[in-house]
Amino acid sequence: xxxxxxxxxxxxxxxxxxxxxxxxxxxxxxxxxxxxxxxxxxxxxxxxxxxxxxxxxxxxxxxxxxxxxxxxxxxxxxxxxxxxxxxxxxxxxxxxxxxxxxxxxxxxxxxxxxxxxxxxxxxxxxxxxxxxxxxxxxxxxxxxxxxxxxxxxxxxxxxxxxxxxxxxxxxxxxxxxxxxxxxxxxxxxxxxxxxxxxxxxxxxxxxxxxxxxxxxxxxxxxxxxxxxxxxxxxxxxxxxxxxxxxxxxxxxxxxxxxxxxxxxxxxxxxxxxxxxxxxxxxxxxxxxxxxxxxxxxxxxxxxxxxxxxxxxxxxxxxxxxxxxxxxxxxxxxxxxxxxxxxxxxxxxxxxxxx
Numbered sequence: 001x002x003x004x005x006x007x008x009x010x011x012x013x014x015x016x017x018x019x020x021x022x023x024x025x026x027x028x029x030x031x032x033x034x035x036x037x038x039x040x041x042x043x044x045x046x047x048x049x050x051x052x053x054x055x056x057x058x059x060x061x062x063x064x065x066x067x068x069x070x071x072x073x074x075x076x077x078x079x080x081x082x083x084x085x086x087x088x089x090x091x092x093x094x095x096x097x098x099x100x101x102x103x104x105x106x107x108x109x110x111x112x113x114x115x116x117x118x119x120x121x122x123x124x125x126x127x128x129x130x131x132x133x134x135x136x137x138x139x140x141x142x143x144x145x146x147x148x149x150x151x152x153x154x155x156x157x158x159x160x161x162x163x164x165x166x167x168x169x170x171x172x173x174x175x176x177x178x179x180x181x182x183x184x185x186x187x188x189x190x191x192x193x194x195x196x197x198x199x200x201x202x203x204x205x206x207x208x209x210x211x212x213x214x215x216x217x218x219x220x221x222x223x224x225x226x227x228x229x230x231x232x233x234x235x236x237x238x239x240x241x242x243x244x245x246x247x248x249x250x251x252x253x254x255x256x257x258x259x260x261x262x263x264x265x266x267x268x269x270x271x272x273x274x275x276x277x278x279x280x281x282x283x284x285x286x287x288x289x290x291x292x293x294x295x296x297x298x299x300x301x302x303x304x305x306x307x308x309x310x311x312x313x314x315x316x317x318x319x320x321x322x323x324x325x326x327x328x329x330x331x332x333x334x335x336x337x338x339x340x341x342x343x344x345x346x347x348x349x350x351x352x353x354x
Contacts, residue, residue, distance in 0.1 A: 002174065003112050003145040008090040013177060014205050016236030017050025018254050019094065020243040021058035022078060023299055024070075026313045032070055034077065036309055039352040041081035043308060046348060047247040047341070050237070051092025053120055054078045055107070058241045058299060059096065062315040064103075072110055079114045094148055094239070098122035101137045108144040120148040120179065120239070124157040131165040135172070142174035148239070149178035150209070151191055160187065166194035170204055179239045180217075181209025192222045196231045206235045211242040211282045215275035218257045219267055234261075241295065242282050245302040248341035253278075277336050284328035294322035301329055306345045308352075 005013065022044070025036035044052050054075050055063065063070035075095055082091055095111030097104050097119040108119045119141050123134055141147050149169060152158030160182075169175060178195065180188045188210060195204050208217035217235045224231050243250045253274075260271070285302065287294035296319050300312035312321070333340060 002143055003117070005117055005146055005176065006090070009092060009117060010176070012050055012090045012092065014236065016205070016207075016234075016254075016258070017092070018048070018243055018247070018251050019051045019053055019092065019207065019237065019239040020044050020049050020247050020250075021056045021239065021241040022052045022054045022074075023244050023296075023303065023309075024059050024063065024074060024315070025309050026311065026315070028311060028313070030313055030315060030317075032073065033310060035353060037074065037077050038081050039349075040303070040308055041078045042085070042352040043345070043348070044247055045082065045085050045087070045091070046352070047344070048251040049243075049247060050090070051094060051117075052078055052082075053094040053096060053239055054116075055096035055111070056120055056122075056241075057096075058244055058296065060296065060315050060319075061098065064099070064107075065315075068315055071107065072114070075111060075114050075116065079116065083115075092117050094118045094120050096120050096122060097141060098124065100126070101140055104137060105140055105144065108141050112145045116145070118146045118148045118176065119144070120150055122150050122152060123159070123161075124152050127159060131161060135165070135168055138169065138172055138175065142172055146174050146176045147172070148207075149175055151178065151180050151182045151187060152209075153181055153183040158182065161190075163190045163194055166191050167197055170195045170198035170200055173200075175200075175204060177205040177207055179207045179209040180235070181211075183210055183212050185213075188217075189222075192233055192235070193224055196222065196224050196233050197226050201231065201233065205237070206233065208235050208238045209240060211240055211286060212279050212288075213275070214238060214240065214242065214278050214282075215253070215257070215271060218254070219261070219271060241299060242278075242285060244299050245285065246281075246339055246341045248344045249339055277339065281332045281336060281339055284325065284332045287322050287325055290322040290325075294320065294325045297321045298325055298329065301326060305329075306342060307349050308345065
């Protein structure tokens with residue numbers, strides 16, 4: 001039986017929220033560090049995030065490798081922590097789902113059984129499939145649980161899709177959201193215009209995954225004339241690896257943007273400056289200077305400095321900080337103290353690690 005979202009969770013998804021992409025905590029032997037893994041989930045909950053995405057790129061795709069076999073485990077740990085938190089607010093549990101059809105179906109079945117609400121469906125690594133085949137794959141997953149579409153940037157394994165692909169994608173029942181993360185204005189525009197041109201415009205929420213342009217994405221109203229009618233659509237929230245760190249401040253920023261949109265029709269230039277500051281911070285974390293090779297380690301480095309991780313290790317020993325990346329993170333800490341949530345973490349870390 002196909003899973004459906006509750007009314008409160010649909011409302012949360014449509015109004016927009018902060019969705020951190022959950023990292024993977026390891027011990028010195030590169031084994032799962034359950035204590036710190038649970039602490040991370042507790043951190044995101046207490047920071048005020050509206051959900052978490054688990055089993056995604058930030059959680060490391062290698063968790064699916066039979067050598068590690070961690071996919072179900074990390075999903076289960078996050079699900080258990082959200083249940084133990086006894087939240088009196090809706091909280092979205094989103095599972096990363098990837099691979100060929102059979103693998104994606106099996107992952108969706110696992111996620112649904114663990115109580116996850118949606119599948120963030122990656123289309124990376126499937127260059128041999130046509131757009132129509134990828135649409136059929138999406139339809140297969142929507143029969144199991146609601147789908148959160150994902151436009152991944154080509155520089156890290158994604159591919160460019162046509163406007164027609166996204167328009168047809170938007171027409172698939174039980175597709176409820178799309179994460180636009182091509183790191184490209186033109187491709188992002190394709191997704192938003194396609195959704196606005198579809199019959200399901202009101203059913204699909206658009207979230208930014210463009211870590212290089214977070215603030216502006218959230219402030220922008222897209223406006224198109226379609227069949228003689230003016231249509232508007234906003235990017236209502238974010239599902240971001242960047243929001244896996246300094247999450248409390250990300251939530252505060254998001255809430256400030258929402259309040260601004262409600263109370264003002266113009267944008268003060270300070271928002272543009274803040275956008276650049278956040279992008280500068282992201283450059284230190286995500287390492288575009290070295291083609292994003294240090295993106296996982298950069299996230300881990302910040303969490304390690306805060307005590308939320310015991311080290312910056314990844315499952316693959318190829319993942320490590322790039323030359324000069326640690327110094328760049330030092331620079332960001334000094335340049336933008338308004339962006340970090342170190343004090344919040346310091347006050348709560350012992351509780352999260354219990």
